[in-house]
Amino acid sequence: MIRFTTAGESHGEGLLVIIEGIPAGLTINSEDIDIELARRQKGYGRGQRMCIETDTVKIFSGMRHAVSLGSPIAMYIANKDFKNWTKTMSPTSVDSEEMPLLKPRPGHADLPGFMKYGVNDFRDILERASARETAARVAAGAVCKALLKEFEISIVSYTSQIGDVAADISSVEEDKIWHDTEMSYVRCPDAKASEKMVQLIKKAGEKGDTLGGKVVVVIKNVPPGLGSHTQWDLKLDGRLAQSLISIQAVKAVEFGAGTKLASLFGSLSHDEIFYDVTRGFYRNTNRAGGIEGGMSNGEPIVVSCTMKAIPSLANPLHSVNLATKETAEAEAVRSDVCAVPAVGVVAEAAVVVELAKALKEKFGGDSLKDMKKNVNIYKERIKVL
Ligand SMILES: Cc1cc2nc3c(=O)[nH]c(=O)nc-3n(C[C@H](O)[C@H](O)[C@H](O)COP(=O)(O)O)c2cc1C
Numbered sequence: 001m002i003r004f005t006t007a008g009e010s011h012g013e014g015l016l017v018i019i020e021g022i023p024a025g026l027t028i029n030s031e032d033i034d035i036e037l038a039r040r041q042k043g044y045g046r047g048q049r050m051c052i053e054t055d056t057v058k059i060f061s062g063m064r065h066a067v068s069l070g071s072p073i074a075m076y077i078a079n080k081d082f083k084n085w086t087k088t089m090s091p092t093s094v095d096s097e098e099m100p101l102l103k104p105r106p107g108h109a110d111l112p113g114f115m116k117y118g119v120n121d122f123r124d125i126l127e128r129a130s131a132r133e134t135a136a137r138v139a140a141g142a143v144c145k146a147l148l149k150e151f152e153i154s155i156v157s158y159t160s161q162i163g164d165v166a167a168d169i170s171s172v173e174e175d176k177i178w179h180d181t182e183m184s185y186v187r188c189p190d191a192k193a194s195e196k197m198v199q200l201i202k203k204a205g206e207k208g209d210t211l212g213g214k215v216v217v218v219i220k221n222v223p224p225g226l227g228s229h230t231q232w233d234l235k236l237d238g239r240l241a242q243s244l245i246s247i248q249a250v251k252a253v254e255f256g257a258g259t260k261l262a263s264l265f266g267s268l269s270h271d272e273i274f275y276d277v278t279r280g281f282y283r284n285t286n287r288a289g290g291i292e293g294g295m296s297n298g299e300p301i302v303v304s305c306t307m308k309a310i311p312s313l314a315n316p317l318h319s320v321n322l323a324t325k326e327t328a329e330a331e332a333v334r335s336d337v338c339a340v341p342a343v344g345v346v347a348e349a350a351v352v353v354e355l356a357k358a359l360k361e362k363f364g365g366d367s368l369k370d371m372k373k374n375v376n377i378y379k380e381r382i383k384v385l
């Protein structure tokens with residue numbers, strides 16, 4: 001089974017990720033992982049921290065000469081900012097003169113974590129709750145991307161909304177969406193909307209406020225039959241939703257037409273089925289977003305994620321001092337104004353890990369060669385259906 005786990009605090013020494021179950025024989029270039037890490041750091045609206053970090057990966061197990069061995073792949077991403085936090089974040093020294101954080105930010109993990117763990121300083125909570133951890137997820141995702149590429153499965157994401165500015169991608173050439181580098185620095189392929197998004201983020205920052213929005217992830221060439229209808233926790237949509245909604249600040253996940261389906265008649269909700277000798281089964285619409293009955297149906301998987309506005313506001317919200325119980329303004333800490341463009345990259349990682357997992361479940365194989373053989377046999381079988 002493909003699975004991964006991460007470790008590391010936001011201002012600690014660095015992040016660790018171990019991914020298991022990647023078949024042997026897969027070429028993985030660490031430069032490709034670094035490209036993904038750099039993509040996650042970009043985007044208008046990010047705070048000062050992104051000027052400090054230049055994320056790069058150090059692979060220290062599971063590979064030999066840039067090829068996977070089938071054993072756990074362990075990776076490390078250093079926190080450059082650690083040098084500014086050595087005392088505060090020392091894992092061993094008890095010598096700290098830091099003032100405890102006691103004025104919880106509504107929307108962050110501060111208050112529930114403070115109550116749950118009985119800590120005296122909610123830094124003990126925020127350090128791990130922080131979305132710094134998503135760098136580790138992106139590294140794991142980059143490994144799975146390399147695997148999916150072997151099966152010609154491709155993935156892209158873009159920003160579809162920031163605040164009340166929504167993109168209109170109906171007039172954007174498909175190529176532009178698939179060439180991430182051509183997107184603006186809010187990672188939105190609609191040039192007009194991008195400009196408005198930038199202005200909105202700028203305005204929010206000036207007011208000490210923050211913003212959220214929406215990203216869309218599209219995955220092409222997924223073989224039909226990944227995931228299963230037979231058990232609740234095997235359903236592909238459920239599995240993707242769990243991995244996406246676990247991304248910090250993601251509050252909703254929609255497949256295909258998503259929440260719009262609530263208001264549509266059945267005649268306009270589903271994707272009618274056609275058959276052609278060369279194409280096989282196909283659809284002219286994709287309201288289901290490529291998943292029916294918890295299984296991929298061969299159409300592109302289209303999933304969108306809604307991110308709430310960042311909880312740390314420079315113009316802080318009402319809160320309570322946890323020590324005195326007196327009214328207080330929430331802690332105003334260094335923060336992003338908007339991180340929606342980054343969430344697109346993190347969401348890609350979440351999706352590819354889950355798809356790689358489902359692909360390996362269906363086709364097995366300890367080595368890439370065996371897996372490819374099995375995929376080819378399956379593809380031949382469904383071709384003659
Ligand atoms: C890429 C990314 C960057 C983020 N940056 C910040 C930030 O700078 N400040 C902040 O308060 N929250 C930030 N968040 C959101 C918090 O991590 C998140 O709201 C918090 O962990 C609580 O989790 P929840 O919103 O899922 O309930 C960021 C989230 C992501 C995905």
Ligand SMILES: C=C(O[C@@H]1CC(C(=O)O)=C[C@@H](OP(=O)(O)O)[C@H]1O)C(=O)O
Binds near residue numbers: 129134
């Ligand atoms: C470090 C990252 O994001 C961080 C996520 C985050 C939060 O509360 O989630 C708070 C900010 O951290 P800091 O307080 O150090 O500025 C972001 O910069 C990153 O994405 O690599």
